[in-house]
Amino acid sequence: MRGENDAGRKRMIRTDADVLEALEALSEQDHRLAPVLRTAGTVPLRRSRSGLEGLIAIVVAQQVSKASADAIFSRLSSSVDLTRAEAILAADEAVFRTAGLSRPKHETVRAIAEAIAAGKVDLPRCEAATAEAAIAELVAVRGIGPWTAECYLLFCAGHRDVFPCGDLALQAAVGHALGHETRPTARQLGDIALAWQPHRSVAARLFWAYYSAIHRREIVPAAEAKTPGAKQVSRQKTEPAPPGQRRRSAKPLS
Template identity: 45%
Template sequence: MGIGAGAVDAGSPPARLLDSEAVLQEGVAALTRCDPVMARIVAAGAVPPLRKRPPGYEGLAGIIVAQQLSTASAGAIWNRLKCLLPVLTPESLAGAAEPDLKAAGLSAPKIRTLRAVAEAVAAGSLPLDGLHALPADEAHRLMVAVRGIGPWTADVYLLFCLGHPDAFPAGDLALQEAARLADGLDARPSAPALTARAELWRPWRGVAAKVLWAYYRVAKARDAAPVSS
C-alpha cells in the first residue's frame, strides 16, 4: 500500500463537521499534505462533492430502506412509506401497523430494524441528535449496538447525514476498489486492511472516503472512454 508522510495533524483538535465546501476543502488539503497518494488522485480529478442528506430518524430510515435495492426500487418504497407516514419519526413508525408497512414495500427485516431504531431513540440509547459531537468510533459503536444497523449503515449515516469528518465505511466495495486502484494493488483490500490504511487520514477519514469515491468515478469514466484511433 502507498503510505504517506505521516498522519494528519495527530495532535490537533478534531476536525469540524463537513457542513460547508470550505471545511471539505480544508480536509482535502490536509490529506494531500500527509499522503502522496491522496495528492496524486486529487490532482487526477478526484474532487469530491459535499453531498449531504437530512439528519435524524428520517435520514437514517432512508438509508435503511435503500439498502441492497436499486435506486428505482428504493425510491418507490420510500415514496409509499412517506405517503403512509408524511411525518416520519420514531413515534409515527412505532405506531404504524405491520400490514401497512409491508404494503408500502418494506421487508420484515427492515421493519424490525426501523422499529429497533425507534425504540433505541425513545430509550435514549441512540442519541441521533448528539452523535455528531462524539468521536467517530464511539458514535459508530452506539449505532451498531442497535439490532439491524450494520457498520456500513452506521458510517454512511455519520458521514452523509451528520457530516462527521472522520466516519469511514471501510466495508463499501466501491471504496475498496478505489483504494486498490489508488494504491496499485492486485486485489481489493479487506475492510480491516482498509481501516488500517485509513489511520493515516485521521481526523479526516470521511473526507478521504469522499476523495476515494470521486476517484472511483474518475477511473470508471476513464475506462469507459472510447479509444481514439
C-alpha cells in the first residue's frame, strides 16, 4: 500500500518545484526541448481549486472570457455551496440563470452533481487513479468531454502525466517547435508526446508557455468538448485559466 501511495504522490504536480523538477527531467530525456525551454521562459504551475467546485469552475469558464467566468462563478458560489452535490441539486434553476450560467452549462453542472451524489463519480478517487481511469470515469458524465476531464486532471488534480492532444495550441506549438510542415493531428501529437512520459503534464505546460511566448500573449488552452458549440479562445493580457473552450484554428506559428 505504501508503494502505491508513493507512486501516486510521484504523479502529482503540486508546486513550482515540481514543475522545475519535471522540466529538468524533460530536458535530459529529449534534447529537442532545449530551444523550447529558452523561448518559453518561466513555465507557470497554473494550479486551480480541486474537488467539485474546481470541476464546475472548468465548466463555467468554457466559451467565455476569464473575467466573465470569474464573475459568473463568484455570483454562483455566493448563492450555492458548490462543494456539495446535494446543495447544487437542491438549488432552484433561477439561481443559475441569475448568476449568468447558460442552460447547457447548468445541465452539465447538474449532471456532475447527480453523478457524484449517486456515487458514479468520485473526484478524490479520480485524483488518485491513473489518468486513463480518471478520464473514463469523468467522460461518462453527460456534458463532460475528454478535454474537460484532462483540464481537471492537469490543473485541479495535479496529475503528472496528462497531455491534451486535442488542444489546437499544443498542436501548433509542438509542430512549430519540432519543425513539422503542418500542424500535427491529435493522434500524431499523442504519438509525439509519448517521448515525454512520465512528465507529459509539464510538457503541456511548457508548450503552452512556448505558444504564449511566440505570440507575446497568454493563452487559455482550449479544445472541443462535449458541450455544443465549444470553441477555442486566446486571451491577451490575462492569466491563463485551465478551461475556456472557443474552438477555432490556432494561430499559425511563423
